[in-house]
Amino acid sequence: MHAHYDVLIAGAGPVGLFLALELRLAGLSVLVLEQAQDPHSRLKQLPFGMRGLSVQTIEAFRRRGLLDDLAESQSAKNALDGSYNLPHWVQQVRRPGGHFAGIQFFHDNIDMSKWPYRLASAADTTMMTDMSCLETVLAARADKLGVEIRRGLAVRGVEQADRHVTVHAGDEQFHGLWLVGCDGGRSTVRKMSGFEFVGTDPEFTGYSVQVVMDEPTKLKPGRHYTATGMYNFSPPGTVGMVEFDGGAFHRSQPVTLDHVQAVLRRISGEDITVTSLDLATTWTDRACQATTYRKERVLLASDAAHIHSPLGGQGLNLGLGDAMNLGWKLAATIKGDAPVGLLDSYVSERLEVGAQILDWSRAQVAIMRPDRSARALEAIIRDLIETRDGATYFAERVWGVSLRYNLAGTHPLVGRSVPDFELLDDTTPSLHLRSGRGLFLDFCGCKLLQALVHGWGDRITYVASDAKERLGLSAVLVRPDGYVAWASEAEPDVDAAAEAALRWFGGPETRKVGR
Structure with a gap:
């Protein structure tokens, strides 16, 4: 008798583990298969395991209650590893904010007033961690939530049927409604499922x-x-x-x-x-991307979906963003809550983001080439990045502040990450989003909006509270991943709010059998 799961995940790296947490948050059964028997590796520790977490990742971890755990764990690890020599760029008088092909920009040059829909917070820009610490924190949460992880099992076969996927790993078979490949740049899931993987060859x-x-x-x-x-x-x-x-x-x-x-x-x-x-x-610096992230019941995320050079430290953040985007959509699909096309929006939204990161990586390679033209281009970039507008632009891109999904809606906040408003009831959107449900913030206490949201009570948390600073908004509808689906500054248009809720959360009272 072979066990059946809602979702099988190939790969127990940070992205596979984070995706598993998202799915367990929705009550789904999840099995993670990992080729390596031992999760520990010196390459995951300092110095080579060091990673910078972007604004998007910091916000995602805060919204799931993981940020404090990670900060505490990394701090304790750093205290024990006091002999480690910090990189030269950390030991500077000016606080570096990141770099483009090694050309640094600095915090004192960044004009955050250029980002009108961001509110300052305790962890607002970047955070350093190492892969071993990150995986340890995610694995501990996975164990707490009941995620099953099987190590030492390499995927060697994938078979799709109408309503399930069979995975052959080691000498065993596993059945799931869906399979997600998070198994790295040489992904077995991608190759065996016939995904096209295209891009540019390496230069170095x-x-x-x-x-x-x-x-x-x-x-x-x-x-x-x-x-x-x-x-x-x-x-x-x-x-x-x-x-x-x-x-x-x-x-x-x-x-x-x-x-x-x-x-x-x-x-x-x-x-x-x-x-x-x-x-x-x-x-x-090989840069390739799958032409789609879905084939029937098989999906791809992280390096299985896109690879590029590690220049600028974008890869981990890109993969974790995939997981945050995919988790709630796949869960809604399995539970029967998803409106038509919800899972396809994972592909369209994240394909575009991935393509931008690949080009960002290629641009850095262009100014690293050992020729006179590249040195001339490097000099120009150095001049630009030292200006206030230049530093702000590069911070915007490297930190992920500029990310905006192309969602239906006229308000400029739609498609952007919801600001972490300090509500007058002493809560924040991040705190409410820990449930994995959507969020309706009603700053004005509109009874019509409250009645509207009632039909989605198991999928959307309704909060009626003003905020210390609400950026002129009257109401905001937020997806479970923290991105704004609808926003209003004037008296809320209840019909427009209902349309947005239907678009992202399906019908308010009916539930199809998704399994």
């Missing part, structure tokens, strides 16, 4: 290495472009390198001490002697 092989050198002072700390590539050095022995070889060395052979030394000498132009190679990994 990137290296992240931990080494011991006989004379490390020969290398200057920081990021440096050279006639043959780029290197980034954090003393005493953490080195990132890029060699424009068309990606020839990535995963083609073992990374040896002699090879690392040869590449470092070619790129730096210094006669460096590497005496010990402690840790090494390679990567490229």
Whole structure:
């Protein structure tokens, strides 16, 4: 007898785990299959496991009650790991906000008044964490919510039927109504399900290495472009390198001490002697995306759906955004609440976001090339990013502040992340969104709106409260992922509000059998 689940997820990385949490929040049965037997890896720890969380990710974690857990866990881990040398860019007088191909922008240059629909909060911009800490926090929450995780089971077969998917993993079979591939850039789910994966070939092989050198002072700390590539050095022995070889060395052979030394000498132009190679990994700037994220009952998210270089630290945030967008839509589909086309909106919304990130990655590669044109372009970008408007623009893109889904609605807040209003009842939208339901904020206490929302009581939380600052709004309808579906400044148009609720939450009183 084989177990049946509502959703099977391939991949127990941060995206697979976060998606599992979203689905369990809706009461669905979830099985996560992970190829690796041991979730721990040195590459997930500092320094190579360091990741910057964007505004979108910080907001998502706050809306699900995960942000404090992560901050506390990372703080405790940092206290234990006091010997770790912070990267050079952290040890600056000016507070860096991020970078574009290594060209930094700074907090003191960013004009947040340019973002009229954002309210300041305690965790408003970026947060640093490492992959091991993030996965530990997500796995602990998954265990608490009853997510089943099976490790050491590699997916080796996928079969679709009219109403279910069968996954062969190890020597076992598992059945689910849906399957989501979160199994990385070489996704088995994507390949076996016949998704088309298209894009651009790599221009370079990137290296992240931990080494011991006989004379490390020969290398200057920081990021440096050279006639043959780029290197980034954090003393005493953490080195990132890029060699424009068309990606020839990535995963083609073992990374040896002699090879690392040869590449470092070619790129730096210094006669460096590497005496010990402690840790090494390679990567490229190959940028590809699935042409769709859904084929019948199989869906893709994270690196299974899109890959690009790690320049700028966008990959993790992009994948977590996929999970936040997909979770409630797939849950509503399975439970029979979904209006027509809801699950398809995951594909249309996230395909566009993914394509923008891939181009953002390609643009960074263009100014890293070891040629005169790239150096000229780099100089122009450096001048622009140091201006107030330039720093604000790059922060907007890197932090994800500019994200706006193309949703039906005339108000400029529609499609954007809901501001975390401080309501006069001492709550916030983030607190109400922890339930995984939608949210109707009625700042004026309109009885017609309250009566309207009553029909969606199991899918939308109604809150009647004014706010300390409500940005001139009278009422806001928010999707479960925290994005605004409808907003009004004048006396609320109840018919328009009802239309938006129908569009995103289905009929108010009927429920189809989704399973």
